[in-house]
Amino acid sequence: MAAATVTMWFMLAQTQPLHGAARATARIDAIKTALTVGAGTGGAAALLLALRRQWLSEHTHIRQEAADAAAEFDATERRITELYTAAAGQLGSESPPVRLAGLYALERLAQDHAHHRQTIVNMFCAYLRMPFTPTPPLDVPESDLAGLSVPERTTAVAAQQTAAAAWEQERVVRVTAQDILTRHLWVGVDRGENHSWPLNPAPKEPKFWPGIELDLTGAVLLDFEFVGRRVEIATFAGTRFIGGANFAHAEFIQHGYFEGARFEGGSAHFLGAWFGSRVIFARTDFGDEPVVFDGATFTGMTFFHGAVLNGGVSFEAARALAEFNQNWGRVRQWPQEWTERHLTAEERMPLLAPKFSRWPEENLPPGCSTWTLVVPDDGSASTG
Structure with a gap:
């Protein structure tokens, strides 16, 4: 205005x-x-x-x-914390069914909340690292029962049966923990058709958990199945593999630590396995069974010094990347009487079978310098 x-x-x-x-x-x-x-x-x-x-x-x-x-x-984080705390508490229950319920609750929580997966995986690993005797309690010897009264004998036998039942229930819980842990590491790709290099970054399996690190140091693992699993880092230092272990086609993106591990009562299979920056089998006791590394690929530093291979080892069609990260050493340490060599001018990289490898070796030119072969050491092989 x-x-x-x-x-x-x-x-x-x-x-x-x-x-x-x-x-x-x-x-x-x-x-x-x-x-x-x-x-x-x-x-x-x-x-x-x-x-x-x-x-x-x-x-x-x-x-x-x-x-x-x-x-x-x-509110969501508080709810997740409450669920996690409740499930973790169930793992400490004396009741095997309650412990199983805790395992499945943690699995569901990890599946629904990706940013909590590593923490929950750590909980599974911690459970498997807890002390466990891999053999069931023995029956009470007759010599120990001799001279006991009937009530005392009955009490001793009942205590042994109770201990055996508790052992079997804990075995079931531990095997379930192993299965839950490894089922989410399954890559779920067709290795016969997929030749991506170095690895297919997008597995088809919807329940796959990427980027997981395992720490099973000193754990006791029973009939361990790790076929076709992919893990960022896996630590099995001092681990006891009871009944053997199958790592066929397993993929260790960065590091695989097996230092001081023991394979008891079964063989170790690494058929077509893929090892990334570093793999350590130093002082690993493979027992008396043959060890298979056929078609395996080593792309980084490799340590086999001090490994016990009483049953022998096979590296048929195994290969190693010629130019690798040398932060942990310049020369790979193969088992005794094994070494690596370059392809000759007319030699092609052998292909064990399409399903054993994801590498398109048939497309490599003769004498390709990308890979070296892992071969028996006859004194003439050279990687220079």
């Missing part, structure tokens, strides 16, 4: 020299112009006020949405 008044005064001042009808007409035009300016100024002010109200409303809404999202996130 002040703008309209000033404008009208100015316009009227400019009409002073006019007289009569002309002066009246000019005054009317000045008033119209002043009112128009005033209306425009007021409209602009109203528009600015409306825009400010909208801006405040939108930002208030955004802040409210952010606050609601934060509250929802906090």
